[in-house]
Amino acid sequence: MVLIASAVCTKSGKVIISRQFVEMTKARIEGLLAAFPKLMTTGKQHTFVETDSVRYVYQPMEKLYMLLITTKASNILEDLETLRLFSKVIPEYCHSLEEKEIVENAFNLIFAFDEIVALGYRESVNLAQIKTFVEMDSHEEKVYQAVxxxxxxxxxxxxxxxxxxxxxQRMEAAKRGGGIGNSGSKRGYYGFGDGFGSSGGISNTTAITTPSIDVSSNDIKPTVNPTKPASKNALKLGGKSKDVDTFVDQLKSEGEKISNLTPASVTPSAVSKPKIASDVHTESVHLKMEDKIVVRLGRDGGLQTFELSGLLTLRISDEKFGKIKVALExxxxxxxxxxxxxxxxxxxxKSKCCIGLKNPAKPFPLNTDVGVLKWRYQTQDDSAVPLTINCWPSENGDGGCDVNIEYELECQRLExxxxxxxxxxxxxxxxxxxxCDGTYTFDSRKHNLQWNLPIIDASNKAGSLEFSCASSIPGDFFPLQVSFVSKTPYADLKAKEVIALEDETPVKFSKETFLFVDKYEIV
Incomplete structure (x- = not known):
């Protein structure tokens, strides 16, 4: 078959959009389209009409016609099959079959028409392929965006x-204090304090303006020595003081929250472990049990990685309780x-499940967290997973995805x-x-949706979230990251009692347990 042109027109003959596929003058195409309404026979239903040179194949679509102009030598059955494909394309890009909607989506329709016919001949494509070609979804582009x-x-x-x-560096310089001395030529290292003495290397006849930095507010406030007049040629410091905060200011301008750091506030334990509010009253003998898990699950189900590591620490704050043993269950x-x-x-x-020193005559260290027992567990058994997440994205036919996510607490003794x-x-x-069960937060900067649940326990062991996204594929919603804390350890291990070695009497003790996530993801 040779397809000359395709068009969408009204029943009165007004052409809304038209696309020609062979070399032909504009006047010739306009003449063929203008002749179509004159050839329509009133009161009779046909799918085509012919002239001496061309054939018009058409299909009514409410108030419109989908029209194909072919040569008379083309196969009428192939013409009708092509016409049906053209008719299916229009509802994919237009919500209603009206003239205004057709005009608004004219470019998408023309692009789709070009995918169906090339140089007058039908291409072997279906509706799904046409949508993919028009969208121009590129794997290379996604890789580039990810990089x-x-x-x-x-x-x-x-x-x-x-x-x-x-x-x-600023805080170290603040601690050193004093004058600039020989290091005054280095940019960014200024002396901090109220003024300089004669040992600072600067004449006493010169007024000095030095920046004093308040670490808590990051504001630079100049302090001037009021006892000495300033000369025109006086040395002025602080002209480049703003350079110190270049990176901090840039981060703040991008919306990042910058917290003021002090040496005492940044510790390895504060960075690596989540903070868990503890309301446990601490006795002279205090036990702390920590569990940390790493879980990796497949998006189609199945456990890929499960690692549990734990530590039991003992802290004694009174020396009279140094010689003890801890009975565990x-x-x-x-x-x-x-x-x-x-x-x-x-x-x-091994024999009594008790923690005690090899040398009973020696006490436990005082005022120190002593790790006395640690444990580890690795498995590929799906039943070991404490919380399962089922993420089910499905394409909705509009170029996007409908996503259903549900959780279920498998280990119901955990909270x-x-x-x-x-x-x-x-x-x-x-x-x-x-x-949505619980609450959610959309972070447009990080391109993620955070589903928050304050508590998951045996009374609230399951829940779901449903949402939809345009211009997406199922792979866009992985990997999922999960985080939580718990005051119930994963290891079914607990301290039963603490006994003094001298008289075998029980000792009052306090304990706290918690579980936190190192990495929990669904890939």
Whole structure:
């Protein structure tokens, strides 16, 4: 078949859009389209009408006609099949079959027409392929965008590290105090204080303006020595003082929250572990049990990685309770591997499940968190997962996806707090949330949706979230990240009693337990 042109026109003959596929003058095409309404026979239903040179194949669509102009030698059956494909394309891009809607989506329709016919001949394509070709969804573009986002994150991380380094240098300089001395020529290292003495290397006849930096507010306030008049040629410091805060100011301008760091506020434990509010009254003998898990689940189900590591620490604040032993109750049935500290009596632990020193004459260290027992557990058993997440994105036919996510608490003796499920989203796409158990937050800068649940326990062991996103594919919503804390440890291990070695009497003790996530993701 040879397809000359395609057009969408009204029943009165007005052409809305037209696309020609062979070399032909504009006047000739306009003449063929103008002749079509004159050839229509009133009161009779046909799918085509012919002249001496061409054939018109058409299909009514409410108040419009989908029209194809072909040669008379073309196969009428192929013409009708092509006409049906053209008719299916129009509702894909137009919500209603009206003239205004056709005009608004004219370019998309013309692009789709070009995918159906090339140089007058029908291409072997279906409706789904046409939509993909018109959208021009490129894997290379997605890779480029992913690399670009990664580079942006690395650059921001370097900026934060540089800001912290500059902050640390300023605080070190503030501690040193005094005058500039021989290091005054170095940019960014200014002396801090109320003024300089004669040892500062600057004449006493010169007024000095030095910046004093308030670390808590990051504001630079000049302090002037009021006892000496300022001369015109006086040395002035602080002209480049704003350079110290270049990275900090840039981060603030981008909307980042910059907290003021002091050496005492940044500790490895504060960075690596989440803060859990503890209301436990601390006794002279205090036990703390920490569990940390790493979980990796497949998006189609199945456990890929499960690692549990734990530590039991003992802290004694009164020297009279230094010689004790701790009786534990081990109800584990999974096969968790336990390992005691080298100074702990292993035989006592194996026989009676008690923590005591090898040398009973020696006391435990005072006012120190002593790790006495640690454990580890790895498995590929799906039943070990405490919380399962089922994310089910499906294409909705409009170029986007409908996403259903549900959670279920598998280990019902746990009570999970501050649960946050982070779902990545495509760039520049706003989710339309339907149903949600709990609350949600959309972060447009990080391109993710955060589903927040304050507590998940046996009474609230399941929930779901439903939302839709335009211009997306199912792979855009992975990997999911999950975080939570719990005051119930994963290992079924607990302290039963503390006994004094001298008289075998029980000792009053306090204890706290918690579980936190190192990494929990669905990929």
């Amino acid at each position: 670009r986002q990664s580079q942006e994150r690395e650059a921001k991380q370097k900026m934060r590290e540089k800001a912290k380094e500059l902050q640390r 081990n109800n584990d049935t999974r096969g968790i591997q336990l390992q005691t500290h080298p100074n702990v009596d292993k035989e006592l632990f 999970l707090q501050d649960v946050c499920i982070t779902i990545p989203l495509p760039m520049s796409v706003h989710p339309n949330v339907g149903e």
